[in-house]
Amino acid sequence: MAQPSPQPGPVVFDRRLLRARRARALALGPTAFLLERAADDLAERLATVLRRFDRAVDLGTPTDIVSRVLGASGKVGTVVHAADGRGGGSFALAADEEALPFADGSLDLVVSALSLQFVNDLPGTLVQIRRALRPDGLFLAALLGGDTLTELRQAFAAAEAEIDGGISPRVAPFADVRDMGGLLQRAGFALPVTDVDRVTVRYASPLALMHDLRRMGATNPLAERSRHPLKRRTLQRMLEIYGVRFADPDGRVRATFEIIWLSGWGPHESQQKPLAPGSAQQRLADALGVKEMRAGDKAGR
Secondary structure (H helix, E strand, C coil): CCCCCCCCCCCCECHHHHHHHHHHHHHHCCCCHHHHHHHHHHHHHHHCCCCCEEEEEEECCCCCHHHHHHHHCCCEEEEEEEECCCCCCCCEEECECCECCCCCCCEEEEEEECCHHHCCCHHHHHHHHHHHEEEEEEEEEEEEECCCCHHHHHHHHHHHHHHCCCCCCCCCCCECHHHHHHHHHHCCCEEEEEEEEEEEEEECCHHHHHHHHHHCCCCCCECCCCCCCCCHHHHHHHHHHHHHHHECCCCCEEEEEEEEEEEEECCCCCCCCCCCCCCCCCCHHHHHCCCCCCCCCCCCC
């Protein structure tokens, strides 16, 4: 019997607009320093894994930089760049991160750089990735986290509240690192790990930052974004607030980019398992050299 189609979840991001803005960024010549940083970090992380991956997918990365890193690593056989837009490398596949075309258990490695923060159903995408991995296959991804562009978000909110009497969503909300480990576990990954790379970039002005965001294809893709043109007074006030709150003594302004790294494995019987509760062979108090106290006991003076 055919399974019922899942009910669509909330639409946070306008994926069609996102594709158009990424295409525009590629045509303009992308600003790629964050992607380059993520690609270098991914190469270092992969170098610590003592095995080879026969079939890998680079999922959603806006350019082919990660596919090229995988190809040069000597650890990967076939690399498929699967992206919703222009692909790259020797192999390319048009694919939407929200509806993966891969058979269950067909991949040894799935990586992604700075793309998954724009999917509307991240838990569902993680489940699809885990199902596509073979047992003991690896998932390794970088996505923008919740503190990304916090300065721009605060400056816009203050300016709109002052000039327009209200706030509209102008900077996308991103996931919190504290939630990511739980999402990996819920999706069925074994040995889930999350960590954060926090990057502070300095610009001559907030306008220079906004220019970079345009060339990253990362300007506002929210489905509920305001359709009204940004008022000149509001923009000017945002620039003033940004400069007052987030400028260094030399006049340059700061912009935060938080990169959350996720890794997890397809479950396999050879992997380490957590010990069962109560199976420890030594008490923690003995290991620490302290006196064990029962709940409710008070420490002596």
